[in-house]
Amino acid sequence: MSRAHNFSAGPAALPLETLQEAQQEFLDFAGSGSSVIELSHRGAEYVEVDRQARERLTRILGLGDDFEVLFLQGGASHQFMMVPFNFLGTSQTADYINTGTWSKKAIKEAKLFGRVNVAYSSEELNFSRVPADSELTLTEGAEYVHFTSNNTIFGTQFRKEPETAGVPLVCDASSDFLSRPLDVNRYGIIYAGAQKNAGPAGLTIVIIRKDFLQKGKKDGIPTILNYNTHLGTMFNTPPVFGVYMFNKVLAWIEKNGGLAQMESRNAHKAQLLYNEIDADDFYSGTTEPASRSHMNVTFRLKDEELNKAFLQEAEKRNLKGLKGHRSVGGFRASIYNACETESVEALVAFMKEFRR
């Protein structure tokens, strides 16, 4: 088997050793004589997996005792609705920063529940940038400020949390979760679909600050959509395989130096690509340099007639998943934690060769 250089935007490459481990024990987990996906979620084997994953995540992000960790389902799209269902009453206001497709979707759902102030939008610039703090128009007394930390489609990323004068942040961190350290105390909620940096699709990780949770609505929320339902218990059957793989990915992150090391490795990989894009005008980036993502590197060919040839030649070199999203065009190299530097080097070498 020749492992692909996988630049898929998500579901995306996972650390090879986590896959190898899962494969090896797939028919017999922890001496149970069953696959991990055949075991009761209330049984000792799975309860230990769940415990380990929570403990590791708490340690890696430095969450301390101030946060609850929930393993839910439905992806970030589900959180778009669940956040305002719990935290935005009809007469309350939340600030939303609109930096892409996912932000827009979050805004649409929030409007069903309460007042939404769009604190900034780069929509007219086809979402080619994220704002500086000075560009935000925040509401005094807002319930929260929602932002999308990394925009998978448009290839932009906040370099640090927006300044909100003490208003808690609610963050869709799906596509850069666990790629770098966070100032966790700034957040009311961090949510992320697992399928970029954290594991397979089907698991949604939700981290809620306990004092923020206190401010949630008390009734009128369907049971499964109320965050309180999920505190300290498995309310219903969790996405067992997702949590199981997530736990392995967390172990891999710890073994490889934690989030500080992830951040510097990701910055290095991104720099290799942006250097090549900026080398001359054969390639060009699609975003403002200050807003460039370290997770999704988007670029175009000057001569777009060559697009098809670029993808075909890349495919021949086992470089996969490079086609850009239709709303941006061109190419996108997603270089999440598990994307090896060697894969990025192979892509850069091909880009040089293709230019020639």
Add this chain to the structure above:
Amino acid sequence: MSRAHNFSAGPAALPLETLQEAQQEFLDFAGSGSSVIELSHRGAEYVEVDRQARERLTRILGLGDDFEVLFLQGGASHQFMMVPFNFLGTSQTADYINTGTWSKKAIKEAKLFGRVNVAYSSEELNFSRVPADSELTLTEGAEYVHFTSNNTIFGTQFRKEPETAGVPLVCDASSDFLSRPLDVNRYGIIYAGAQKNAGPAGLTIVIIRKDFLQKGKKDGIPTILNYNTHLGTMFNTPPVFGVYMFNKVLAWIEKNGGLAQMESRNAHKAQLLYNEIDADDFYSGTTEPASRSHMNVTFRLKDEELNKAFLQEAEKRNLKGLKGHRSVGGFRASIYNACETESVEALVAFMKEFRR
């Protein structure tokens, strides 16, 4: 490796050959050089998995063109809320048949949205039976009649669909889905968490009749909770691994004679156990004989002092997952499609031995 006789109520045993296939191709799916969980859900490889699963399910259940098949997340507990969110207005009434913990939870959520008539309840009998048609008090003009076809916890099962004078059935079929043929035209919605007969936890299969869907509410529903959002498209990233395993399980069902064959094999397995339970008064069933489940066989020891010894001795014989739910006590053998007759025979042999 010695494979356990796995009687877990869910997540539960899956067909060994589906697990072996998944293991074998876990690092390289369909020649992609990536694991199936690393591939884009919009890519050719996964789109083909999704297509196969829909096609197989349609063929196996005989759905024809009248139904939509959705692959969602959140389990049956999520459908408890999603069904009335879409189909029960504040001035509308739905009939609910209360035959256990899961029915009760469904009723609780429906009451948030509209009027609920409990058409029958066996709660005072600790849910030891399901009703005959003559025992149902149905509402004329009800939007739907909701029932739980098999009660995992209490070990009861409807032998056939309740008669509803043309009102569409909405069924939580989680724990007997694909265990027998259904009269599909009786249903408005069939929903099921995959983790019993269909695959790993994290996938929810929802089958909706197109003309029933037309009657759904048009607005006020968060996007991801509106069934229409999911028609003919992957609205967001699906639980890829769940659908992938589900597709393998469907292939296994077809190879093994389809639902008619599943039904007769399940009936045979159940009969082996009930015969042993009824042999004398050492063991006793917990439900009325006419309501006995072919999926979850619940029983007690006359001398409950022996409970612990029973479980310990069973464990020594590699018979696992037999502890009854706390609300019933005693024991429960879950014998879904993938539970081999040989496992049931091993359990019966042990029960005979333990009696001696």
